Amino acid sequence: YMFNLTDHPDIAALFEDPAFVALARRVCPAHKTHLDPFQFNLIxxxxxxxxxxxxxxxxxxxxxxxxFPQWLLAAMVFSGLFTSEFVDQVQVVAYFHDWDVSSRVPKGAGEFVHFSTIDERTGTLR
Structure with missing residues (x-):
């Protein structure tokens, strides 16, 4: 886990990129558009x-x-008892590579896929 963006200017530039910010804001609920990067992971x-x-x-x-253990945090989410304290997150995966994306076979392979379902009981995205 890396928490200090100033130590990683390339990653900081990604979080500050206007296109990235605009896309992230489109995902966020209208009443929760504050974007504050608090963690990034590098795999x-x-x-x-x-x-x-x-x-x-x-x-x-x-x-x-x-x-707290992650199993307890997951139970807290699914209980619906702590929604006022829940921190919504926008998570992004970026692949850095040197290959020409037009050479992918089949065409469109590796494109971003997004699935969203609203939980009717809680009104949250799952």
Whole structure:
């Protein structure tokens, strides 16, 4: 985990890029458009490797993965009892590479795919 963007100017530039900020604001609910980068992770992979399917840890004001086990934080989310303290997150995956994207086969392979479902009970995205 890396928390200080000033130590990483390339990553800071990504978070400050107007196109990135505009896209992130489109994802955020209208009443929660404050964008404050608080963490970034760097995963280095060789070609052909993948990251196993997983759920990223959630955050609450006063309760993070650094104070509580992630299973408890997940239970807090699904209980619906702590929605006022829940910290909404926009998560982005960026791939840095040297290959020409037009050479991908099949065309469109590797494009961003977004699935969203609103939980009717809580009104939250799941």
């Amino acid at each position: 280095v992979q060789l070609p052909g490797q993948t990251v196993a399917a997983h759920v990223d840890g959630v955050y609450f004001w006063g309760a993070t993965r650094f104070q």
